[in-house]
Amino acid sequence: MRLGASYFGNRILKHVREDMEKMLYDGCNLVIHTMSEHDITYHSQTMVDIVKVSREVGLEVFLDPWGVGRVFGGESFSTIVKLFPESRQRLSFAEGEIKVNKACLNAKIFKDKMLHWLELAAYTGAEGIFWDEPHLFYGEFTDLFGKTRIIWACTCPTCKDIFKNCYGYEMPLDLTEDVIEFRQSTILNFLEYLSNISSKKGLKNAVCVFPVSKPKYGIYQWEKVVKMKNIDVFGSDPYWFSYNEHVEDYVGKTSREVVQLCEKYQKEPQIWIQGFKVPEGKEEEVSTAIKVAFDSGVRNIATWCFEGGACMTYISSDRPEMVWDIISKEYKELRKIIS
Numbered sequence: 001m002r003l004g005a006s007y008f009g010n011r012i013l014k015h016v017r018e019d020m021e022k023m024l025y026d027g028c029n030l031v032i033h034t035m036s037e038h039d040i041t042y043h044s045q046t047m048v049d050i051v052k053v054s055r056e057v058g059l060e061v062f063l064d065p066w067g068v069g070r071v072f073g074g075e076s077f078s079t080i081v082k083l084f085p086e087s088r089q090r091l092s093f094a095e096g097e098i099k100v101n102k103a104c105l106n107a108k109i110f111k112d113k114m115l116h117w118l119e120l121a122a123y124t125g126a127e128g129i130f131w132d133e134p135h136l137f138y139g140e141f142t143d144l145f146g147k148t149r150i151i152w153a154c155t156c157p158t159c160k161d162i163f164k165n166c167y168g169y170e171m172p173l174d175l176t177e178d179v180i181e182f183r184q185s186t187i188l189n190f191l192e193y194l195s196n197i198s199s200k201k202g203l204k205n206a207v208c209v210f211p212v213s214k215p216k217y218g219i220y221q222w223e224k225v226v227k228m229k230n231i232d233v234f235g236s237d238p239y240w241f242s243y244n245e246h247v248e249d250y251v252g253k254t255s256r257e258v259v260q261l262c263e264k265y266q267k268e269p270q271i272w273i274q275g276f277k278v279p280e281g282k283e284e285e286v287s288t289a290i291k292v293a294f295d296s297g298v299r300n301i302a303t304w305c306f307e308g309g310a311c312m313t314y315i316s317s318d319r320p321e322m323v324w325d326i327i328s329k330e331y332k333e334l335r336k337i338i339s
């Protein structure tokens with residue numbers, strides 16, 4: 001049974017050690033440390049030390065390319081897209097070239113930067129990588145006359161070339177069936193490329209997809225991720241407060257789907273619990289979510305994030321201490337059931 005949480009917002013080693021000890025005491029045996037572009041640039045040795053301390057305490061460690069290239073989940077800025085503007089995702093606008101601050105998953109410079117990130121990740125001694133919500137830009141735009149248009153990425157020259165080679169005609173600007181498929185395969189190829197290299201370096205690979213299997217989220221056929229050779233852990237993050245859904249239904253439905261697919265390919269199912277932006281008075285729903293994931297057969301449960309998001313205004317729960325106490329109580333209960 002794996003029970004854990006993500007951790008970020010602190011790079012002072014002695015405080016990291018205290019927090020890791022607290023996580024262990026609170027029922028965790030897994031920590032997902034974020035490793036942003038800022039970290040690899042300014043905290044490379046610190047990250048090695050943080051992983052070492054976490055493992056010494058007794059936690060399994062996964063590293064998360066938090067907001068790297070702005071194509072993974074994470075409240076972190078990207079320097080790559082500023083330094084290499086040609087590597088940005090280009091939008092499907094007919095009126096002119098518009099690029100967003102997200103790296104193109106087919107851009108060689110970005111893939112090279114991801115390899116650099118992986119080098120450090122492997123060097124830290126972490127057990128695995130947590131590939132969180134890899135995605136391409138999608139948006140809906142209403143023009144002057146009230147017509148809503150779907151705007152998507154990526155339409156850069158590299159993507160256009162790949163599209164033409166695959167489908168035998170120029171990439172259209174509309175979100176056609178072929179474009180939907182192309183966007184998904186772009187993300188899948190990116191994941192496969194990185195997980196193969198990561199696996200060769202002795203790291204495990206965990207992937208988390210958005211809890212919605214619709215084309216606009218990029219990956220709409222989860223099975224294609226689960227069946228990848230070097231994906232060891234597959235999961236999703238049914239954050240019911242964020243999607244304004246009912247906790248039991250949403251966490252239950254997503255968990256069952258994840259478990260079913262993982263059983264088919266002998267992979268480890270993982271479910272993420274929303275422990276951030278938890279509204280006052282709704283804290284008990286976090287407890288329900290953990291129970292529902294467990295009852296659905298999930299034995300790798302992780303919470304985003306440590307201490308209810310108290311370290312970050314943008315995602316903090318209204319009463320973060322209470323949220324973490326509930327998570328800890330549930331984790332300890334599950335340990336008793338399992339043992």
Ligand SMILES: [Zn+2]
Pocket residue numbers: 088089090104105106107154155156157158159160
């Ligand atoms: Zn592109």
